Amino acid sequence: MPPNKSGLNVLSYENDDDLDLLYSFKKRGYRTTPILYVNGKQISPDLARKARPNQTLLSFLRDVLRLTGSKLGCAEGGCGACTVMISRFEKSNTASSNDEGTNDDNDGGAIKHYAVNACLMPVLAADGCHITTVEGVGSVKDDNLHPIQRAMVDMHGSQCGFCTPGIIVAIYSLLANNATTAHMEEHLDGNLCRCTGYRPIWDAARSLCSDIEDVCTNKVHEHMNAEMGVIRGPCGTPCRSCPERDSCEMDCNAKDKENGKTDQKEKSMENGGGAKSAPKENLCCSSSVDKMSSYQSVLPKDSASSWRNQPIDMFPDSLTSAPDSEIGMELFKPLLVVDSTAHGRSTWMKPTTILELLSLLRQYGESDNGCKIIVGNTEVGIETKFKHAVYPCLIYPSQTIDSLYDITITSTHFRLGACTSLGTVQQECERLIGNANVDRIAKPIYNMLRWFASTQIRNVACLGGNLVTASPISDMNPMLVSMNANLVVASISSISEGSITRRIIPVLDFFCSYRTVDLKPYELVECIDVPLTREIFEYVVPFKQARRREDDISIVTSGMRIILAPKESEHYVIEDMTLAFGGMAPTTIVASETASNLIGMPFCAQTFKKGGEILREELKLPDDVPGGQAEYRITVASSFLYQFFLTVATELKMDADKIQMDPIKYGISIPLPPLPLVEEEEMSGTQQFVSSKKPSSLGMQTYPTPKVVEGIEKKISPTPATAALQTSSNSLGKPLPHASAPFHCTGEAIYVDDIPTPPSTLHAFLLLATECDVTLKSINKEAALKIPGVVDVYTHDDLVKLGGENAIGPIMHDECVFLPVGEKIVSVGQVLGIVIGNSIEISEIGARSVKVEYGEKQVQTIVSIDDAIKAGSFYEFARHTLERGDVDSVFCSSDNKEEEKEPLSMQPRERVVKVEGSFRCGGQEHFCE
Template identity: 25%
Template sequence: MSPMTAPQAIRFYHQGRITEVEGLAPTRSVLDWLREDARCTGTKEGCNEGDCGACTVMLAELAEPGDPQAVQGLKLQTVNACIQLLPSLHGKALFTVEDMKTSCRPKDAGQPCSALHPVQQAMVDCHGSQCGFCTPGFVVSLWSVYERQQAQQGAAPTRQQLADALSGNLCRCTGYRPILDAGQQMLDLPARQLDAAPVVTALQSLRSDADWSYAYRPISGQPQHFHAPASIDSLAQLRAALPDARLIGGTTDVALWINKQFRPLGDLIAVGRVAELRRIQERDGMLCIGAGASLEAAWAALAQRFPALTEVWLRFASPPVRHAGTMGGNVANGSPIGDAPPVLMALDAEIELRLGERLRRMPLTDFYVDYMKNQLEPGEWVQGLRVPLAVQARQVRAYKISKRFDCDISALCAGFSLQLDARGQVETVRLAFGGMAATVRRAAKAEAALLGQAWTAQAVQRAQAALAEDFQPMSDMRASAAYRLKVAQNLLQRLWLETRADAPLAADATSVWAAMPHLVSSAQAPEAAATGA
């Protein structure tokens, strides 16, 4: 791909037709376009950083053959419109709360009327809205659940599955009980499915395997380009030709630089159309995760092989963020409070780095060198992550500590893996922490205190003491240094309690819902199963 690829308009399906957009900055958000240009004001702006869910919309792409989550040939996913850049819509379909409106036969001739969608009707019937500001986001999130349910005709989602699907939607008026009631009641109303046929036809006409670019030429200032290569080789060539361009995935972090910091980003190179980077496959004894694979897909693949990672998966941000963001981006970002790196370090993951035709690999533990600094050379980029499947022989745990249970930034995140020999001594141990230092890293001294020792309470106590030598955490708005250190030590204790040879704790023994059943009724208590809903 040449940097001189002829720019084209942004083309996507919206409100029953293919829409073309030109003349707008590539950093314009989908939310701003909807409200200010398309005049679709049902989608609301709340936090403008992908946290509250008021701006939730649904995107559709053509589903891959055999996709078990397909809805009438479409892959439907919720995203936050406030942190999606307008060019990311190219080749897709965009649905908002306005698209749920359908006409009905009027009772009296000449008198128009409209029928509410079952999701909307259930929200009305269950009194799921008060001020109504958050309601469109809740309704769109429930709509995505509704469409999958209608297409797959499986068991109705449980209350906990609905809560997981709504974990990116915040309500401060009504509370969640009546909204969850609506999520259950919507399936009892007369069914109404999305008319997918015209959407599929439109998306087929938009489909292209060619590289694509979009250009914006302001009245004053430098032109800005948005490049979307369609192959990994095109991406490598383009990156080499434009080493100063900003490489982006789902923009779940970069968009905040625009919305909150008003930073100019210059030319952009998006990886979302590179199919090779979205692949997740087992190869040569490794689980290979392309850097462009969504967080949802990557976490699902990890949790399938390491079931103990399920809770961290469901608590990592929210479905709209996980649908858009990438695990490669989360790792490359290098935040000391990122949730994926400590888990991947505990799994002995490698990172793949690409520069032109050169590909090099290194342990993820060696990738971070200082606060927001890593081993990337100029022009180099993350191509993928590799997790040894042999790690499945270990006992793996991951724990996330945050002020809010769902959709919150961690005060502390820990990834642990442990393997004992036939004598019950620690043969292999990995203790990785986020939120404890300027980078995510392993607790080398705590690991040394355990290696070769019998897996006993006394050994754990020595490792807990060693943590104070491994880390000198900072105090900030999320937690004090003393709290972080104490919690890290307590998590080692929890690891031992769950994996000790004598009477290890069952999963429900560490569940707050199981410990305090009096706080919720049996109808409200979350089931323990993972969902992916």
């Protein structure tokens, strides 16, 4: 391997230890060059070798390949601006094969497509995959917009366009999986848009779904209409509320008119609750000829197949080729990449067998630097980026290790490979709903996963990662605890040892304290075993309460399981119960006192009302509990318990009906006891969002016809300038596509962040105060300056030496560039200096290495206006007083009565109206009152 010290992105093995490592791994059959394909082409080995172990896919695409269409928004998997599609040839690893949206070959292998967040996915995790970026979807340059890009342009789906490439690829990936409108509405959940509004984006996304023709010909809507008792047009708007109803000749409208229905209540509701009727001159965006409707196909029927096959056509044959082909043989080898460049030494190992993986863990797990298993990187990525964790050795288990990725059903268990993506688990559980053996496990897992993060995160994150992370608000932990699930943990006793030892540990015991699990550094979680439930009278229900439904972490999360038994013909009795909660303690907890009080009791509302009281006591949180909202969290937890009763009561009725039909099959004698009484007004409690269908996102937008434009046109005599105005005025008020939209939709629009940095560009990172209300005692740059790649560190002293001006501010120069040593720090984040380095990462590491010494706290911390008044702390020097007129004299002259002309203070008390109160405004007008 050629030693290479020069380029920052070039891996180098000049170090003897690295060379030894490399040769020893080569002897073990490892390859050292990743195999990457982007937009249909293989990345040359020279470029592929620039992929670093701790580099994200986004950084590789943007900085190395200069594909800047994918954007960096939040950098933490929350916004979707970085979405790319990963396609991989996989053998089926599910309980039984599920062909939808895949391209199965005869061996059971298939090309699978996943939208992922490139800001979190390590570039080396894409080894052996085909990556499609927005540039690979279609382009303006080649006059080749993909239909989804065309639809997004025509339907006004982009405004600033920063989120658009990510949205295009997210939709493209769902279409590659043959999405129906319902599937699109369920899974397009990982992209945020700050400025366009989601209606046009949804319109565009739906317009290409596989069932859109049916939807347009009203088949699907007829069904919906029957369900909801409302006639809706193809745009989704109820006909009775449509401002264009009189001129509309659609069948659905004619039918509705024939029925003579004029439901004014519905009309006013649809118009926002206030409008009596929509003015005639308003046009409905969703059904005007200029605008596509919420459900509208945008393609001629015969064009359907060519673009639908694009993801498969672009997929490189070599990635599906036989294992004995050149690439095939390489792909089956484990991978080792070592980077000892200025980015910090790091190693990536991708073992292809469980034995090799366990021996790596044995070899390096307990060494000084340790090593970290990495799968989706949705936890580890956040830890390294935002919590500055450093993991110099990463182990990524290859998909060829079956036991880590398989999903199987045994006679006693539903077994989930620990590294299977949550998306695969969700898809498989959805398919297994209705399967008598696993229905009662598959349904709650599926329902919980629907609200777990986003499709992009679920496509890479795994169940093992969720459990090992040991987050107190993990969504899967409480549910698996309630199901009595176990982890299978594997290890080998020495590197030379060929046999694997396995131990079984209940999920509850595994999570032993805050962020700590019962797992040795050399151990691997191999799979999670969920015991099968009874076919009747056993129920599991998941609960989640978050600030928003999609893509948000829980405030309280729970899994509840119950077994009921008919007690003669009297009632059902609670035979067993587990109530597990997340968000109520540093670990997942089980409300065992509540459960033991309820076991043996009749299954009825009264029992659960009493149970709620016991639970409130058992889960009591102190007011100053970390995370806050103590009372709210307790209330949510106890409301979950009552909702559990209502939900189980509904399911019990279904079981009772089944048994009545065939008591012999279930071995239960009838008559069954009466079902528990549920009050009608409480039935809404059974409709939790966790298990409810996501509502269609439909919208109607009205806007006035620009009459004023006609007036202007008539008045203006044509001059060259007004002629131009006239031409443009023809466009006024019309929904013309945004001129830049095609460039947004293809990633060809260039944003500041996309401009290539000139060679040898230096990067800067600010040195910020981590404390406030203390004096800055000293700044020691020594450690930072020793870091290779850190060029210099500048503080106030340097500014003085250079003769620079330290006082800054827009009007008042009341802030400083760098705080001088000895001065008081007024806020956390105050700038103390700047670190210059060869890359942004190095500058950041440099900034973290500067030693800042703080003095003792001087005064009390002031965080509110009340604190400031109490401490007499005012910005006197910046006091602005606006005075106009004389209040007293105005009051005196406001009335003609002679006696009131004297100042207010001198008037008789009963005539003075005094208004008292206090006024606060927050945000930008802070500290004003």
